[in-house]
Amino acid sequence: MKAALQFAHYHVVETIYKNGLLEPDPDFTDPKFSFKLSLDKDNINHAVVWLSVELGNPSDEHYVKAVIAGFFRFNSEVITEETEIISYYEINAASILFPYLRSLVSDLTSKGESKPVILPTINVHEMMQNSQQADSTDTKTTDE
Template identity: 30%
Template structure:
C-alpha cells in the first residue's frame, strides 16, 4: 500500500454568522434545492503544504434563519502528489485537481457538521447539508 499523498492537519473556522434576520447584500441558498459553496485553495512555493477554504451561505427552508460559514483546512503534502504512477512530473492542473477533490472530501464533513450543530442549537429544524459528489468541484472553480 502506498503512502498517502497528503495528511489533514486540522481546520479553522474563519467566519461564522448565524442570524434570524436576513443579512443585507448576501445571497443565500436552500441546501435542499441547490447547494452552492465557494472553494479556494493554495500551496506553499515548494508544495509541501496546502490549504483549502470552503464557504457556504445558507437559508433555512422557512427563510427564518441564515448562516454564513467559512472554514480553512490545512494539509501536509508528500512529494508524491507531484508525480504520477510512473514517476513522471504531473501537470500542475492535475496537481490542483487532485488536491481540491481529495481535500474537499476530507473537509466537507466538518463543514456539514458545524452547520448542523450551530443551526440545531437554535431549534429542532436544523439545516442538514446533503452528501455530495465532489469530483467535479475543481472544474467549477
C-alpha cells in the same frame, strides 16, 4: 503505504447564523458552496484549502455562512507535475473537508427552536467540475 495527500488539521474561520422570527425563504435550503486553494509560494507541497457554504441572503432574516480552512501537505515521489498536485488538492482536500463543514452547519443551526439544517451529501468531484466549468464559461463570456 502513506497517502500522497496528508490532512494536518482545520480551523473554523467564520460562522454567521441569523434565525429570524419569519419563515425562511424557500431558497434558504439551496446551499452555495465555494472553494479556494492557496499554495505556499515557496513549497507547492503545502497548501491551505478554504471551503465555505452560504444559505440564504445576508440581508434576510434567515442566513447561514460557514467557512473552514484545512491545512494539507502533499508527499509523493510519483506525482511531481504542478497541475496534478493542484488537482489532488482541489478534489481530495475538498472531499476531506466537506464532512467537517457539513457537521459545523448542522451544529450551528441546531441552536434555537428551528430544525437544524443538514446539508445533503454531495459528489465533491462533480461539484468541483461544475464550478470549474462555470468559471471557464464566465471567463469566455467576459473575454468576448
